[in-house]
Amino acid sequence: MVDEQVKAKARDGVAQMLKTLMKLTVGPALLLAPGTVSAADRPPGVMYKNPGCECCDGHAEALRRAGINLRVVESEKLASLKERAGVPAELQGCHTILIGGYAVEGHVPVAAVKRLLVQKPAVRGIALPGMPAGSPGMGGANAAPFKVMSFGAQGTQLFAVE
Numbered sequence: 001m002v003d004e005q006v007k008a009k010a011r012d013g014v015a016q017m018l019k020t021l022m023k024l025t026v027g028p029a030l031l032l033a034p035g036t037v038s039a040a041d042r043p044p045g046v047m048y049k050n051p052g053c054e055c056c057d058g059h060a061e062a063l064r065r066a067g068i069n070l071r072v073v074e075s076e077k078l079a080s081l082k083e084r085a086g087v088p089a090e091l092q093g094c095h096t097i098l099i100g101g102y103a104v105e106g107h108v109p110v111a112a113v114k115r116l117l118v119q120k121p122a123v124r125g126i127a128l129p130g131m132p133a134g135s136p137g138m139g140g141a142n143a144a145p146f147k148v149m150s151f152g153a154q155g156t157q158l159f160a161v162e
Contacts, residue, residue, distance in 0.1 A: 044069040045099025048081050056095040058137030059107050063097075066110040070097070088151050091127035102126070107135035109162040112148040116159075124152035126159050 045063075049056035051074040063070050075081065082092050085103035093106025100117045103125030116126050127149050128135060134142025150159035 044071045045097050045104075046070070047072045047095055047097045048075045048078055049095035050074070050078065051076070053094055055107070055131065055137045055139075058139070059095065059135075060137075062110055062136035063113065066114070068099070068110070068113065070099070086124040086151065087127065088156060091129050091149060091151060091156065093127065093129070094131060107131060107137050108148055109136060109146055109160075112146075112160045112162055121150065121159075122152065123150040123154070123159075126150050 045068060047056065047060050047070055049072060057072065060070050060072050078096065082096055082103075082105070085096060085098065085105075087096065087103055087105045091105055095106070097104040097113075099113075100120075102116055102123070104113055104116070105125060105127035106129065108126055108128045112126060112128075116123075128146055129149065131138055132142060132146060133140035135146060146162045147158060148160040148162060150157050
C-alpha cells in the first residue's frame, strides 16, 4: 500500500514538472509565433526623424500597416545617432529606425525590413540610399527596382532588390 502511494506521488510530481515545463517553453514560443500577438504587444522600433519631415511619417505609416510596431521621435541630432548606429555616410537618409538590434536607414521597403527581422543576418543594418520615388513614404512610381544595401563589419553589400 505504501509502495503504491509513493508511486502515485512520483507520477503526480512528474506530471506537475511536465506542466511547468510546457508553461515555460510552449507559452513563450506562442508569443513569438506570427499572428498570435498583436503589433502593439511586439517590442517597438523607433524612427528618428527631422521635425516636420512628412515623407518619414509616410514611411512609418507603411510599416505600421504591415504590422511593424513603430514609435516616431523627432530629433535635431540625427548625425550623431547615425554615427553611433554605424550607418556609412554614403547610405545615410532622412531618417533612421532602430529595431530588433538593427538600424534601418531611409525609405527601405517593408518586405526588406521584415526579411531583416526574420532572417537576423550578422549586419549592423540595411539602407535604401537616397529618397527614390515610389519607395514607402515618397509617393510616385519607382523607375527601377530598389537596391537595399546591408552594412556592417563585412562592409556594404547588396541585401535585397525590391
